Structure formats: structure tokens, C-alpha cells
Amino acid sequence: MSIRNYSSIDKFLAQVDLALKTITSEYPEHNRPSPAKNLSEPELTKSEKKQSASLMRVNHTGEVCAQALYQGQALTAKLDTVRQEMEHAAKEEIDHLAWCRERVVQLGQKPSIFNPIWYGMSFGIGAFAGLISDKLSLGFVAATEDQVCKHLVLHVEKLPSSDIKSRKIVEAMLSDEARHAEKALRAGGVNFPLPAKTLMTAISKTMTKISHLM
Ligand SMILES: [Fe+2]
Ligand SMILES: [Fe+2]
Known part of the structure; x- marks a missing residue:
């Protein structure tokens, strides 16, 4: 079987395609169906619906950032094994x-208008971390996934109790993200010191507030 060599232009266009797919979240080829697929739409009051949609929009933005981070890291990873690990994680x-995009739309709202900005920032951070070292890059994944898990736990509490569809999605994501964090550390990621984690918490809180609103 012949292996195709891609030119720099091919790679650039593939990256642009990936970025557009991520930002619009038009991914017809996603693997697993939504955990909420077979659940019927719950009866929600207007304010419950708004609350759920805001939380799911924040989660969707988080996923846009995760994709961008992994894609940026895959671009600059030094070891092939690390690159494959990043590409595999991005696919998951x-x-x-x-799932998040679908739920936001079902709840009558749209994804955050700031997603292209968050995508660009996260892609840059991922690529930069990958340039420095694979260990830092993997450590960054672990620390980020940790942050995401904390958010998701909070979101499970904040979601209206009757919105079982959103809850099912968030719970499934929570179990995946915890596994991603563990995997990144096992693959050799450095454990980030507390000040770095505190800074990441502050940044993610700002992003959360903005995505909550629009
Ligand atoms: Fe995720
Ligand atoms: Fe993840």
C-alpha cells in the first residue's frame, strides 16, 4: 500500500477544514450517538430551559477549546506516539x-458567538505547549481535563432536575474527561503546580461567564 505524502498546502487546508468543522460543530461522522438520544424531551419551564441552554452552551465552548488544544498539540508534538495520542483524544x-451542540439547539439556543476566538486561543496554547515539550503538553491536557471535570460536576448540580437529557450528556462526558486526564498523566505528562492550576481556573471562569451569556 502506498503512503501519500501531503504537501504543506494540503496540511494547511486540512487544518482549516478541521477548524471550521470544530467551530460550526458540523460533525456528521461522530462515533457514539448522544447518551440522551432515546430519552424523551422533558417538560421544562422557560427559566429552566434558559438555565439548561446556558450550561450546555458553556459545555459546548469547553469542547471547542478541547478540540483546538488537542489539534494544536498534535501539530507540534515531537514524538509520534504523543501526536497519535492527541489525535485519538481529539476524535473522542x-x-x-x-452532543453539546445538538442539546443547545434542542433547548432553543445557539452556540456561543465567541467560539472562533476561544478556538484560536486554545489552538495557540496547545501548539505552544507542544513546541516546548511533550511532557508539558501532556501535563497541560491533564490539568485542563481536571478543570473540565470540576466544571461538569458543578453543572450536574446546577442543571434543572427535570432535564434528564442534558444530565445524561454531562455525566457521560464527565466519565470520558476523567479518563483523558488519567491517560495524559500515565503517558508522561507533568503534574502542574498549584499556581499554574489556579491561573487556569481564573481563565476558565472568565470564559465560562462570557459563554454563559452569549
Ligand atoms: Fe470533552
Ligand atoms: Fe476530554
């Missing part, structure tokens, strides 16, 4: 991206 996150 596609499901989350599709």
Missing part, C-alpha cells in the same frame, strides 16, 4: 462537541 472529543 468530537462526540462531546456534537
Whole structure:
């Protein structure tokens, strides 16, 4: 079997395609169906619906950032094994991206208008971490996934109790993200010191507030 060599232009266009797919979250090829697929739409009051949609929009933005981070890291990873690990993780996150987008739309709202900005920032951070070292890059994944897990736990509490569809999605994501964090550390990621984690918490809180609103 012949192996095709891609030119720099091919690679650039593939990256642009991936970025557009991530931002619009148009991923017809996602693997697992939504965990909420077979559940009927719950009866929600207007304010419950708004609350659920805001939380799911924040989760969707988080998934856009996760995709961008992994894609940026895959671009600059030094070891092939690390690159493959990043690409595999990005593929798993596609499901989350599709599930969250679908739920936001079902709840009558749209994804955050700031997603292209968050995508660009996260892609840059991922590529930069990958340039420095694979260990830092993997450590960054672990720390990010940790942050995501904390958010998701909070979101499970904040979701209206009757919105079982959103809850099912968030719970499935939570179990995947915890596994991603563990895997990144096992693959050799550095454990980030507390000040770095505190800074990441502050940044993610700002992003959360903005995505909550629009
Ligand atoms: Fe995810
Ligand atoms: Fe993840």
C-alpha cells in the first residue's frame, strides 16, 4: 500500500477544514450517538430551559477549546506516539462537541458567538505547549481535563432536575474527561503546580461567564 505524502498546502487546508468543522460543530461522522438520544424531551419551564441552554452552551465552548488544544498539540508534538495520542483524544472529543451542540439547539439556543476566538486561543496554547515539550503538553491536557471535570460536576448540580437529557450528556462526558486526564498523566505528562492550576481556573471562569451569556 502506498503512503501519500501531503504537501504543506494540503496540511494547511486540512487544518482549516478541521477548524471550521470544530467551530460550526458540523460533525456528521461522530462515533457514539448522544447518551440522551432515546430519552424523551422533558417538560421544562422557560427559566429552566434558559438555565439548561446556558450550561450546555458553556459545555459546548469547553469542547471547542478541547478540540483546538488537542489539534494544536498534535501539530507540534515531537514524538509520534504523543501526536497519535492527541489525535485519538481529539476524535473522542468530537462526540462531546456534537452532543453539546445538538442539546443547545434542542433547548432553543445557539452556540456561543465567541467560539472562533476561544478556538484560536486554545489552538495557540496547545501548539505552544507542544513546541516546548511533550511532557508539558501532556501535563497541560491533564490539568485542563481536571478543570473540565470540576466544571461538569458543578453543572450536574446546577442543571434543572427535570432535564434528564442534558444530565445524561454531562455525566457521560464527565466519565470520558476523567479518563483523558488519567491517560495524559500515565503517558508522561507533568503534574502542574498549584499556581499554574489556579491561573487556569481564573481563565476558565472568565470564559465560562462570557459563554454563559452569549
Ligand atoms: Fe470533552
Ligand atoms: Fe476530554
